[in-house]
Amino acid sequence: MKKLAKSPWMLHYDASSCNGCDIEVLACTTPKYDIERFGIINTGDPFQADILLITGGVNAQCESVVRQLYEQMPNPKVVVAVGICACTGGVFKDCYNIKGGIDTVIPVDVYVPGCAARPQAIIDGVVKALEILEEKRRNYKEEKKEER
Amino acid sequence: MMQVVSVLAYLLLAPLAGALLDGLDRRVSARMQGRQGPPMLQPFYDLKKLFTKQMIAVNSVQMLLNLSYLVFLAVAGSLLFAGADILMCLFILSTADLFLVMAASSDSSPFSTLGAGREMIQMMAYEPLTLLMAVGFYLATGSFQVGDIVRMPYSAVLTMPGFLLGFMFITAIKLRKSPFDLSTSHHAHQEMVKGITTEMAGPTLAIMNIAEYYEMVLMLGLMALFFLNEHWWSWPVAIAACLVVYLLEILWDNAAARVKWRVLLDSCWVVTLLTGGLNGLILMLVR
Numbered sequence: 001m002k003k004l005a006k007s008p009w010m011l012h013y014d015a016s017s018c019n020g021c022d023i024e025v026l027a028c029t030t031p032k033y034d035i036e037r038f039g040i041i042n043t044g045d046p047f048q049a050d051i052l053l054i055t056g057g058v059n060a061q062c063e064s065v066v067r068q069l070y071e072q073m074p075n076p077k078v079v080v081a082v083g084i085c086a087c088t089g090g091v092f093k094d095c096y097n098i099k100g101g102i103d104t105v106i107p108v109d110v111y112v113p114g115c116a117a118r119p120q121a122i123i124d125g126v127v128k129a130l131e132i133l134e135e136k137r138r139n140y141k142e143e144k145k146e147e148r
Numbered sequence: 149m150m151q152v153v154s155v156l157a158y159l160l161l162a163p164l165a166g167a168l169l170d171g172l173d174r175r176v177s178a179r180m181q182g183r184q185g186p187p188m189l190q191p192f193y194d195l196k197k198l199f200t201k202q203m204i205a206v207n208s209v210q211m212l213l214n215l216s217y218l219v220f221l222a223v224a225g226s227l228l229f230a231g232a233d234i235l236m237c238l239f240i241l242s243t244a245d246l247f248l249v250m251a252a253s254s255d256s257s258p259f260s261t262l263g264a265g266r267e268m269i270q271m272m273a274y275e276p277l278t279l280l281m282a283v284g285f286y287l288a289t290g291s292f293q294v295g296d297i298v299r300m301p302y303s304a305v306l307t308m309p310g311f312l313l314g315f316m317f318i319t320a321i322k323l324r325k326s327p328f329d330l331s332t333s334h335h336a337h338q339e340m341v342k343g344i345t346t347e348m349a350g351p352t353l354a355i356m357n358i359a360e361y362y363e364m365v366l367m368l369g370l371m372a373l374f375f376l377n378e379h380w381w382s383w384p385v386a387i388a389a390c391l392v393v394y395l396l397e398i399l400w401d402n403a404a405a406r407v408k409w410r411v412l413l414d415s416c417w418v419v420t421l422l423t424g425g426l427n428g429l430i431l432m433l434v435r
């Protein structure tokens with residue numbers, strides 16, 4: 001793993017989760033799972049984040065927030081949808097206010113299924129996201145070179 | 149000649165030493181919390197990554213102000229390591245902080261504006277002691293020159309233990325350690341996102357981090373000033389003392405919860421009066 005992959009900072013956003021998945025995300029930072037050993041920091045700031053971790057489906061109210069968070073993150077960046085709600089809308093899929101999974105609003109790179117997603121699965125998903133992040137970083141670097 | 153070497157060593161090695169100390173800090177903190185923690189070199193990985201990220205500039209001056217913060221801190225540190233005037237060094241240190249406040253208030257985020265206000269309160273809290281400390285060194289050694297202070301026949305700590313205690317207290321503010329990490333924090337800072345650094349992304353944040361490493365080494369250098377004297381053995385003693393103080397700060401960081409600004413200001417001024425004030429008074433009377 002190189003540069004970015006060694007220091008991924010993540011931003012956790014609760015779109016319209018039932019909070020089950022959020023608890024599991026927070027469990028990842030506890031001593032038992034300790035994601036900081038991979039250099040992962042749970043930052044609250046989109047400007048400093050590399051990974052956007054979203055739980056829950058998108059509803060009419062939070063759609064603009066999800067878009068804004070995604071746009072405020074500097075390139076290269078990846079999005080991880082955690083829990084079946086974030087992947088497809090899950091049990092809330094047919095609710096009048098739910099648009100569906102996160103990918104109805106912004107591009108999603110990794111889907112972590114489960115209800116609630118287990119901490120092990122979340123960590124696996126994030127590690128998978130790191131590979132994609134590394135690839136995006138390489139592409140981003142080449143793009144920048146071409147621009148010059 | 150010696151001066152040039154030590155200034156160059158400071159300019160080149162301070163960021164490295166600072167990043168290593170930061171790595172140690174994160175690891176020790178993790179162990180205190182029963183976690184494994186990141187690798188020792190994590191701060192280097194973080195810096196490298198920040199420089200490869202896209203530069204989202206919220207305005208055209210923030211980067212410049214952050215760079216000024218860095219340069220002024222490097223100048224303040226160079227003055228200390230060149231053995232020059234300690235008063236001058238402390239003044240430039242506070243000037244540097246002003247640039248950070250300006251950088252934070254230059255963007256439109258309410259979080260960083262709040263952070264800038266808190267940073268100014270922090271400055272108000274620790275400034276009296278830093279100035280008193282310079283006077284204390286003068287009373288104890290008869291000179292403001294760092295070069296003279298380290299050539300005393302005995303360590304300054306013998307005559308100014310109060311100042312040392314006070315300085316340890318304000319070092320927690322300067323190093324942004326809990327309970328005094330009001331304006332921005334090294335931990336996830338959820339109550340106002342990231343405070344002054346909220347709108348600093350990629351390279352801008354990296355510059356700010358490097359500046360903080362310069363500041364960290366400068367603070368430890370000031371700490372060492374209490375222990376240095378004309379004998380060679382005072383140098384290892386000073387370095388060991390700095391490390392012990394640094395570990396104490398980490399312990400405090402992990403054991404204390406963040407306080408409100410009022411508590412910070414009150415406690416800081418009371419401590420300043422009790423440690424620096426009393427110690428200074430005694431020094432004046434016995435002279």
Ligand code: SF4
Nearest residue numbers: 018020021083085115
């Ligand atoms: S996937 Fe299950 S636990 Fe997670 S937000 Fe949806 S309903 Fe809640």
